[in-house]
Amino acid sequence: MNTFVWLTWRQHRWTILATASLALLAAFTLVSTEGGKVGSMMMAGFYGLLAQLLFGGVISMFWGAPLIARELEERTYFVAWGQDVTPTKWLRGKMLVLGPLAVLLGALVGLGDGFGGPQESWGMFEASPFVQGGYAIFGLALGVFIGLLSRHVVTAMAATLVFYTLARVLPAVLLRDHYLPSKRDIARWESTPVVPHRGLEIGNGFVGADLRPVSVPDKCAELPNPNSCMRNTKTAIGTYVDYQPIERLGLFQFIEFIVFVLLAGVLFAVTFRLLRRGGGWKPSRSHRRIDSVAEPAQTVQSTPDTAAAHAEG
Template identity: 55%
Template sequence: MSARSILWLTWRQHRWAVGAVALLALGGAWALFEGEDSRRQTGSMTMLGFHATVVQLAFGCVVGVVWGAPLVSRELEEGTYFVAWGQDVTPVQWLRGKVVVLGLLAAVLGAVIGIGDGYSGDPRWTWGLFEAFWALQAGYAVFGLALGVLVGLLSRHVVTAMAATLVLYTLVRVFTAVVVRDHLLPSVRSTTDWTSMPQVPPGALVLRTGFVDSDLDPVDVTAECRPYTADSCMRSSGAASGRYADFQPADRIGLFQFLELGLFLLLSAVLLAVAFRILRRSGGWKPSRSHRRITSDAAGPADPTDPTDPTDPTDPVDSSEPETAATRAEG
């Protein structure tokens, strides 16, 4: 099947879902820019900018639920895969073509909705607007699509696949934001004695603060100091020699965004590789000859050159039974 045929088939089958998600992305991008303009006038985030930010955060999940989850599960649930995969295209070719087309669309629309933040409009990067980055939003959208495809292939049920994709996508995004993102690179530590506070540059993301001993190693607050003010107690008791602060500087934001983009693209590649492996190795997806063969009643006389026809036209016809019946009738 040619690239034009795959493109036409994908548009024909998914035009309503593609159109709805495209309108959501374009509308969200417009609302983000409108929110930035309103914020410059009012000094605070407007409701329009807030709702647009929510759409931006959830866009990858929308792609996974609306595009990815039903892509294979609908074919399996309705039994139409016997037709879709029984023609001149294999299941792997069918899925590869659709994933390429929808994946490119998802990346483009994700980049569109990631060009604004709905609040600052400031070209300077801040950790609070970490996910308002066009490349990162494109990676989230591709990941959502890959996750939905694999979940749909495993569940074989559209509603189940959509619900599971929603839950799994949310868990992965939250886990990445809370646990993984801050530790993509080792943090920077600033230590000082009791005469001053640790020096943290403006815009840095502070990960943890505490006390250090004479070797500048972190120490926990002792049991004796927990009921009191920890700072003065640790100092007077000699349990600590100073303070420390671990942070990620603001000049790492761009690097962290591309590292997280690479992480989600790697996850997407793994999910799609598993999906294609399952599809390639599962003989149950392939239509059997009985499903592809048209019966003689519907197709007319059998083709003597058809290798799928179990009958051999050269075999002699046994006419002994009709002749016996005719003889009895005459008698």
């Protein structure tokens, strides 16, 4: 195992060092600007926040995507995956080194929150070691999986960027605010529903006599201010607002970490299964056809009788 660790470091040391430098620089700027703008560090904090958005993508494109795709594209897997080192053993050894490093560097990027201020805020959701570590290990798994399927480095990197972006955007837009049922504050017409300090508003509307949300009739929706219409027609008895309290921020960050770790686990499981069954890395029909043509040609050239016949001709 020590030999495999050394070999992995030897092959990927420059990529690891470059990524580690990026993580350290981002962490420094995020921590330095934490709590607000600090003179000339204002732009540094912005770039630190940008690093939090992109760091998992960097891991997926430059660590994960080329890992298997380069071996398949350059056909060096004939040497790398010999009799003593099976494809699954080779990948397992790589992941034992690169996986923890990716999580560690991702957690480092999540230490600071740039201009977030001294208090927690839903706007700084991704400024968390848990969240960034989850993004990093998911990006690594996604890149390795797509690299195995594409068998081409540039294609794998481009496809990984697209799918990683989708995997980041869709949960943030559709799932993140609903990991737990939201709380609701209801107020009658004499007052207004209130979202607690630093809470995240999810939605609002009108409530009926049973204190459940009611839809706005068309005749009220057409008016500039439907509140008076809803009140006069007794369609509603008041208004409501749904929100997530700030006390749930840490729990939601941990839930998102678990979601991306589980997704990474599924991708790793499928990748190892494909490698074990030979899918995606065995020579294709075109490769076998080229090899079958090349071997007879070499045999013909190396046969003494054939050479003598050509000499006589």
